[in-house]
Amino acid sequence: MAKADYITPKVFACFNSASQNAALPKLCSELFAQQQSVWQQMAEGYASLEFLRVREIICNGFTVKVQFNPKRIVSTGADVDPVVINNRKCFLCPENLPEEQQGILCQNDYLLLCNPVPIFPRHFTISCVHHAQQDFESSIDAMLDLARDLSPDYAIFYNGPECGASAPDHLHFQASPRLAIPVERDAVNVQRRKRFYYKNHVAGFTLMNYGRAVMIIESTDKNQLRTFIHAMFIEWKKLLHLTKEPMVNILCSYQENIWRFIIFPRQKHRPNVYFKEGNDRVLISPAAVDMGGLIVTPLEKDFLNVDAVLIESIFLEVSEKNKIVDALLEKMI
Numbered sequence: 001m002a003k004a005d006y007i008t009p010k011v012f013a014c015f016n017s018a019s020q021n022a023a024l025p026k027l028c029s030e031l032f033a034q035q036q037s038v039w040q041q042m043a044e045g046y047a048s049l050e051f052l053r054v055r056e057i058i059c060n061g062f063t064v065k066v067q068f069n070p071k072r073i074v075s076t077g078a079d080v081d082p083v084v085i086n087n088r089k090c091f092l093c094p095e096n097l098p099e100e101q102q103g104i105l106c107q108n109d110y111l112l113l114c115n116p117v118p119i120f121p122r123h124f125t126i127s128c129v130h131h132a133q134q135d136f137e138s139s140i141d142a143m144l145d146l147a148r149d150l151s152p153d154y155a156i157f158y159n160g161p162e163c164g165a166s167a168p169d170h171l172h173f174q175a176s177p178r179l180a181i182p183v184e185r186d187a188v189n190v191q192r193r194k195r196f197y198y199k200n201h202v203a204g205f206t207l208m209n210y211g212r213a214v215m216i217i218e219s220t221d222k223n224q225l226r227t228f229i230h231a232m233f234i235e236w237k238k239l240l241h242l243t244k245e246p247m248v249n250i251l252c253s254y255q256e257n258i259w260r261f262i263i264f265p266r267q268k269h270r271p272n273v274y275f276k277e278g279n280d281r282v283l284i285s286p287a288a289v290d291m292g293g294l295i296v297t298p299l300e301k302d303f304l305n306v307d308a309v310l311i312e313s314i315f316l317e318v319s320e321k322n323k324i325v326d327a328l329l330e331k332m333i
Contacts, residue, residue: 006095007129010111012102017149025153027104028112028175032122035114039100042116045071049121059308061209064293065182068303071117075166076285076298085169092127092170105129106149110142112175119289119296120176126156128171134161136245137233139171140226148254150175155184155253157288163247163266163318164287174288181251182293183207187216187262196329202228204332211312212291212319215329217261225259228332235331236265239324247320249288264291265320265328272317273310282306286318 012031015024036043053068089096094111103113106126115123126146128139136143136158147156154175161168179185186192186207193216197204201221207214217232219225236246247266252259273282283299284306290296295311297303 007105007111010094010097010102011105014105014108015112015149016107017145024104024106024112024149028122028124028150028154031102031104031112032114035100035102039098039114039116041098042101042114045116045118046121049118053303055303057306057308057311059211059312062186062211062293063182064295064311066295066297066303066306067119068298068300069119069296070298070300072119072296073283073298074117076283076296090131090167090170092125092167092172093131094129103127106146107142110146115174119294120180122154122175122177124154124175126173126175130171131169132171134159134165134168134171136160136248136250137230139173140229143173143250143252144222144226144254144259146173146175147252147259151254152178154178155181155251157181157252157292158248158250159287160245160248160266163269164249164285164290176289178253178255180294181289183214183251183262184253184292186210186293187214187260197332200224200228204228204329206325206329212315213265213322213325214291215261215263215265215325217263218258220257220259222259225261229261232328232332236328239328239331249286249291251288251292262292264288265325266291266318267320267324268318270318271314273314282310284314286314291315291319 013027015027048071055066057064103111106112109129110126111129113125115125155178156173156175158173159165192207193205194208195205201224202219205216249264251262270285282302
């Protein structure tokens with residue numbers, strides 16, 4: 001089947017930043033309204049947000065929000081075993097999308113879609129029109145361009161294939177309303193930032209007393225930023241003796257002519273409590289949103305019972321060890 005044959009029916013609108021044919025956030029609003037009127041599953045998903053409950057938990061040095069969101073069980077509980085992935089239809093391939101679902105074709109390579117099981121009042125999945133593996137390094141340019149085109153209304157995020165992506169076999173990002181994820185505010189808090197790099201229009205910071213490893217890389221120069229990130233990933237893989245992508249969650253935004261990557265290095269996908277039995281099991285599967293301080297719990301018992309000690313232990317368990325991060329940053333100086 002030719003590409004156009006299965007993509008064209010799925011295209012609500014086209015966006016190409018080079019032609020400036022329309023502001024992408026405005027198109028997102030139009031898509032959202034249209035999809036809500038014709039796609040019942042999506043409309044029900046956003047209607048359910050009215051019943052969300054949120055708690056704030058003060059941890060040692062930082063604060064998180066916990067969200068009770070039952071519909072997110074499909075993501076939190078996703079079976080990402082390679083055998084299961086290989087034996088199911090890819091739900092992000094255009095030909096497998098629900099009949100009512102349409103999206104915005106961006107740069108001819110990505111389809112921006114309404115997420116029918118949302119965490120946020122506006123939650124989009126940005127899926128490659130080709131079936132390609134989830135891979136950050138090969139898609140840095142796309143992520144930078146999308147972050148710019150979606151500004152100032154949205155930030156985008158990426159979950160590595162082994163730490164949060166429910167479709168690890170299909171390249172995609174997600175978009176959330178700007179500042180909806182707590183780390184976005186913390187990342188610009190000058191009292192928390194500690195600079196480790198400043199050269200060639202690129203600045204690098206860590207966040208102090210944050211309970212998990214996080215690196216912030218900023219620049220006004222897209223090419224210099226891309227070069228730095230590529231160099232960092234080369235050193236990162238050498239350090240861990242990897243040929244594949246290191247485990248990572250990444251947020252990207254563009255504000256006031258500055259691109260900002262917020263990078264969470266990971267050493268583990270799910271914490272031990274995820275695999276316990278009965279009431280001892282806690283269904284928290286940290287991805288970019290959770291690592292960013294908005295922890296999604298699809299079960300009410302977990303929403304009510306999680307406390308600072310548990311959150312701190314989960315972050316410590318799944319986040320990369322400080323000695324590895326320190327060694328990486330030392331190589332980048």
